[in-house]
Amino acid sequence: MENFVYEYPTKVYFGKEAAKNHLADILKGFGSNVLLAYGGGSVRKNGVYDEIMGILKAAGKTVTEFTGIMSNPTWEKVQEGAALAKECKADLVLAVGGGSVIDCCKIVCAQAVTEEDLWEVEMVRHSVPSVAPIPLGAVVTASGTGAEMNGGAVITNEAVKIKGGMFAAAPRFAILDPMYTMTLPASQVISGAFDTLSHAMETYFGRSDENNVSDEVAEAIMRNTVTNMRAVLNDLHDYTARSNLMWDSAMAENGILKVGRLTDFEAHQIEHQLGAYTDCNHGQGLAVIHPAYYRHIYRHAIPKFARFARNVWGVSGEGQTEEQVAAAGVEALAGFIKECGLPTKLGEFRSREEITPALLKAAADSCNTLLNGYKQLTHEEIYEILTECL
Numbered sequence: 532m533e534n535f536v537y538e539y540p541t542k543v544y545f546g547k548e549a550a551k552n553h554l555a556d557i558l559k560g561f562g563s564n565v566l567l568a569y570g571g572g573s574v575r576k577n578g579v580y581d582e583i584m585g586i587l588k589a590a591g592k593t594v595t596e597f598t599g600i601m602s603n604p605t606w607e608k609v610q611e612g613a614a615l616a617k618e619c620k621a622d623l624v625l626a627v628g629g630g631s632v633i634d635c636c637k638i639v640c641a642q643a644v645t646e647e648d649l650w651e652v653e654m655v656r657h658s659v660p661s662v663a664p665i666p667l668g669a670v671v672t673a674s675g676t677g678a679e680m681n682g683g684a685v686i687t688n689e690a691v692k693i694k695g696g697m698f699a700a701a702p703r704f705a706i707l708d709p710m711y712t713m714t715l716p717a718s719q720v721i722s723g724a725f726d727t728l729s730h731a732m733e734t735y736f737g738r739s740d741e742n743n744v745s746d747e748v749a750e751a752i753m754r755n756t757v758t759n760m761r762a763v764l765n766d767l768h769d770y771t772a773r774s775n776l777m778w779d780s781a782m783a784e785n786g787i788l789k790v791g792r793l794t795d796f797e798a799h800q801i802e803h804q805l806g807a808y809t810d811c812n813h814g815q816g817l818a819v820i821h822p823a824y825y826r827h828i829y830r831h832a833i834p835k836f837a838r839f840a841r842n843v844w845g846v847s848g849e850g851q852t853e854e855q856v857a858a859a860g861v862e863a864l865a866g867f868i869k870e871c872g873l874p875t876k877l878g879e880f881r882s883r884e885e886i887t888p889a890l891l892k893a894a895a896d897s898c899n900t901l902l903n904g905y906k907q908l909t910h911e912e913i914y915e916i917l918t919e920c921l
Contacts, residue, residue: 532739532741532743532744532745532790532791532792533739533791533792533793534791535790535791537786537790539785539786540682540701540702540703541669541679541680541681541701541702541703541704541705541785542703542704542705543679543704543705543707543781544557544704544705544706544707545707545708545777545778546707546708546709546774547708547709547710548708548710549706549707549708550582550583550586550670550706550708551582551586553706554583554586554670554706555586555589555590557668557704558586558587558590558592558623559590561622561623561666562622562623563591563592563593563622564592564593564595564619564620564621564622564623565587565592565593565594565595565621565622565623565624565625566594566595566596566597566612566615566616566619566621566623566624566625566639566665567583567584567587567594567595567596567597567625567627568596568597568598568600568612568624568625568626568627568628568632568635568636568639569596569597569598569600569626569627569628569632570598570599570600570601570602570628570629570631570632571599573672573714574627574628574672576714577672577711577714579627579670579672579711580627583625583627583670587625593619595615595618595619595621597611597612597615597616597624597636597639600612600628600631600632600635600636601631602631602810602812602813603631603685603687603694603806603810603813604631604632604634604635604684604685604686604687605686605687605688605689606650606686606687606688606689606690607689608635609635609638609639609642609686610642612624612635612636612639612642612643613638613639613642613643614643616639616640616643616665617643621643621665622665622666623665623666623667623668624636624639624640624665624666624667624668624700625667625668625669625670626667626668626669626670626702627669627670627672628670628671628672628673629671629672629673629674629675629676629678629723630673630675630676630677630678630723630726630813631676633669633671633676633678633679633684633702634676634678634683634684634685634686635684635686636667636669636700637664637667637678637682637683637684637697637699637700637701637702638684638686638697638699638700639665640664640665640666640667640699640700641660641662641664641665641699641700642699643664643665644662644663644664644665645660645661645662647660649697649699650686650688650697653697653698654688654693654695654697659698660698660699664699664700665700666700666703667700667701667702667703668702668703668704668705668706669702669704669705669706670705670706670708670711671705671706671707671708671711671777672711672712672715673712673715673719673723674707674712674723674724674727674776674777674780674781675722675723675724675725675726675727675776675780675814676723676726676727676780676784676813677727677730677780677781677782677783677784677785678784679702679705679707679781680701680702680705680781680784680785680786681701681784681785681786682698682699682700682701683696683697683698684696684697684698684699685697685803685813687806687807687810689807692807692808692893692897693804693807693897694803694804694806694807695803695899696803705781707777707778707781709770709773709774709777710770712773712777713768713770713773717763717764717767717872718872720763720767720773720776721760721763721764721814721871721872721873722812722813722814722815722818722873723776723780723814724756724759724760724763724776724779724780724814725760725814725815725817725818725868725871725873726780726813726814726817727752727756727776727779727780727783728753728756728757728760729798729799729814729817729821730783730784730788731749731752731753731756731779731783731788732749732753732798732821732839733794733795733796733797733798733799734749734783734788734789734792734794734795735749735750735753735788735835735839736795736828736832736835736836736839736904736905737792737793737794737795737903737904738793738795738832738903738904738905739791739792739793743791743792744790744791745787745788745789745790745791745792746792748782748787748788749788750839750842750843752779752782752783752788753843754842754843755775755779756776756779756783757843757867758775759771759772759773759775759776759779760776760871761870763776764870764871764872793903794903795901795903795904795905796901796903797824797900797901797904797908798817798820798821798824799817800898800899800900800901801820801824801894801895801898801913801916801917802816802817802820803898804894804895804897804898805820805877805891805894805917807894807897808884808890808893808894809882809883809884809886809890810881810882810883811880811881811882812880812881814873815873815874815879815880816880818868818871818873818874818875819874819875819876819877819879819880819920820916820917820920821864821868822861822862822864822865822868822875823916823917823919823920824916825861825864826861826919827906827908827912827915827916828904828905828906829857829858829860829861830854830857831905831906832857832905833853833854833857834853834857835857835905836856836857836858836860836861837853837854837856837857837860839857839860840856840857840859840860840861840863841856841860843860844859844860844863844864844867846859846860846863876920876921877917877920877921878921886921888918891914891917891918891921892914894917895910895911895913895914895917896910896914898910898913900913
């Protein structure tokens with residue numbers, strides 16, 4: 532295993548009525564001014580807003596609302612939130628929603644306490660914020676990203692067409708109540724769960740091949756995610772399946788799978804830049820990209836992809852070479868994506884711009900190429916992968 536230092540910053544409250552049972556006591560540890568952040572109107576329609584606001588008011592908190600956080604949060608939205616946090620002198624930012632809301636608030640918490648432009652600091656100068664951020668809490672209403680489990684955030688700067696990772700505030704606490712996800716449509720649940728699967732796969736296919744405990748855990752998370760995605764497809768209101776998917780999401784991004792491993796994050800890098808140009812749904816973009824990407828790299832890691840085929844997808848491999856087994860695992864993943872009703876081609880999901888070869892070339896040329904996978908891609912090969920997804 533690789534050397535590591537592991538510390539887990541987020542206290543998790545999991546299960547039915549977690550907010551009702553714990554949030555009032557949690558709030559005693561913070562000051563009186565709360566910035567309550569959420570996205571569209573779903574938290575108002577499903578009763579989550581009323582429940583959380585009632586707890587905040589009963590605790591005597593002064594609440595300022597930061598609303599309208601979009602599915603791919605923008606740098607402009609971060610700046611809006613930071614200005615609000617400064618204005619209300621927020622002692623706590625409470626993010627109620629999925630990964631997009633939580634990601635946006637992570638950077639808001641840091642940007643609100645510094646005059647430095649954190650996009651310039653992190654994305655241009657490749658440095659890290661030198662400030663202590665406003666404390667952040669998360670109430671998760673849509674699982675999949677695992678955003679509540681770490682300090683990383685994905686933000687889109689529309690001015691320069693870059694969707695990239697930034698780092699600031701990890702949530703001090705996270706409330707994970709699977710009942711809060713029950714009103715989500717199946718398509719949102721499944722696309723979020725595929726993001727979980729992607730996180731586990733990308734850690735698993737990092738280029739440190741010694742057999743280790745992280746790989747064993749990753750296989751279990753991948754199998755469990757697949758099983759419970761199928762369960763949700765069979766019964767959208769299956770509480771056991773929803774709770775398993777919520778914890779799978781947390782486990783995939785709380786650092787456990789990454790301990791002692793190098794992570795291949797290239798599929799996410801490709802999707803990020805595709806998203807910067809198209810504003811596509813993150814999980815759907817990953818579903819289209821992953822099989823094409825793996826068809827390009829599996830021959831460079833045949834033993835690992837064959838293990839993936841056998842241990843995650845149950846490919847027997849009888850009468851096949853190891854290379855054939857490895858390829859069968861990639862095709863099993865592609866078949867599962869189709870089974871779930873996720874897009875298999877770029878034309879199948881919503882895009883704010885027409886997806887043309889020129890757009891794909893621009894996305895490919897602006898994509899980060901990482902060193903931790905089995906094969907380092909060139910921008911030309913990323914373009915090939917994207918054109919194969921048309």
